[in-house]
Amino acid sequence: MTAPTRIRATLKEGATELRMLLAHPMENGLRKDAEGKLIPAHFITELSVRRNGELVLAADFGPSISTNPYLAFSLAGGAVxxxxAVSWRDNRGETRSDTIRIA
Incomplete structure (x- = not known):
């Protein structure tokens, strides 16, 4: 299992600003190791963000996303x-879900 997703949610001028750092190797399957063998593909394919159970972002990722993806966006409204909740699934079927409360 990977490290927890680092999530920061703050209220600013009537909106919720979200910033998150997902811990994932995001290998595209084209790089080679020191011995010249291909490193198998391992990347996030689906990501979802929910506020109080309501889906606010759904994204499909691919192998071209960098290691440890960083996302930042704003949502209208929100309250302390x-x-x-941030959840993802990768091409190997591994999943991760993390939650925080807006401070």
């Missing part, structure tokens, strides 16, 4: 204590 709202729950933000």
């Amino acid at each position: 204590g709202d729950e933000i």
Whole structure:
């Protein structure tokens, strides 16, 4: 299992600003190791973000995304204590879900 997703959610001028750093190797399957063998593909394929259970972002990723992807975006509204949940699935079927509350 990978390290927890680092999520920061803050209220600013009537909007919720979200920043997150996903811990994932994001290998595209084209790089070679020191011995010249191909490193197998391993990348996030699906990502979702929910606020209080309501889907606010759904994204499909591919192998061209960099290692440890960083995402930042704003949502209209929000309140202190709202729950933000970030979930992803990769091409190997591994999943990760992390939640925080807006401070």
